[in-house]
Amino acid sequence: MDYTFQFGIAFEALPQLLQGAVLTLELGILAFWGGALIGLLGASMKIYGGRLAYGVAQGYVVFFTNTPALIQIYFLYFGLPEVGIRWSNETCVLIGLTLNAGAYLTEIMRAGFLSVHRTELEAAETLGFSRFKQIRYVIVPHIARYIYPAIANFFIVILVMGTSVGAVVGVDELTGETINISTKNYRWLEMFTVTAGLYVILTFIASISLALFGRWAFRVKAKIF
Numbered sequence: 013m014d015y016t017f018q019f020g021i022a023f024e025a026l027p028q029l030l031q032g033a034v035l036t037l038e039l040g041i042l043a044f045w046g047g048a049l050i051g052l053l054g055a056s057m058k059i060y061g062g063r064l065a066y067g068v069a070q071g072y073v074v075f076f077t078n079t080p081a082l083i084q085i086y087f088l089y090f091g092l093p094e095v096g097i098r099w100s101n102e103t104c105v106l107i108g109l110t111l112n113a114g115a116y117l118t119e120i121m122r123a124g125f126l127s128v129h130r131t132e133l134e135a136a137e138t139l140g141f142s143r144f145k146q147i148r149y150v151i152v153p154h155i156a157r158y159i160y161p162a163i164a165n166f167f168i169v170i171l172v173m174g175t176s177v178g179a180v181v182g183v184d185e186l187t188g189e190t191i192n193i194s195t196k197n198y199r200w201l202e203m204f205t206v207t208a209g210l211y212v213i214l215t216f217i218a219s220i221s222l223a224l225f226g227r228w229a230f231r232v233k234a235k236i237f
Contacts, residue, residue, distance in 0.1 A: 022202040032186040101178070
């Protein structure tokens, strides 16, 4: 093998790569929290919403968990302009990831809802809590601790695998920036080696942060790697 590694070129591009890493983190956090809100609504509809609401939520979950996130983003980015709806590439990726995450988080939160003891809900009903107050003061605090490890792991999935999909529609997140730089300096091997290291660092920081937050907020020992 006569290939000569030139990691110096890759390290010179670190400022640009770090800008991409920041955008990766922003997209991951926004998609995660947006998906969490959708998941909470979807789980509530499936359990308490009646037959019609259950059907709507179930149809949403089936569609978004059985189609690739890439196809959903392509639909938003290439499909909707055909009917006059145009969003920026970052917005399409964010909406696509949020809807995709919401479908999976609906099922995760539904499992959490079902773990709440009937006696706790009966006690809340006795105290005169509305359904909204039952969810706000009884169910959410209970399931937060129950499903926190699964949700924390799901955030890592969005951060690492989800946001990188944005590169295919021109979003300059970490993978997108790597491709942009590599097409100019042709040091693909070095660039993607450094980028892989940055992804490991990102997920490590996110894992530690989530573990510490889980222990502080819910006394949950979330796994770090």
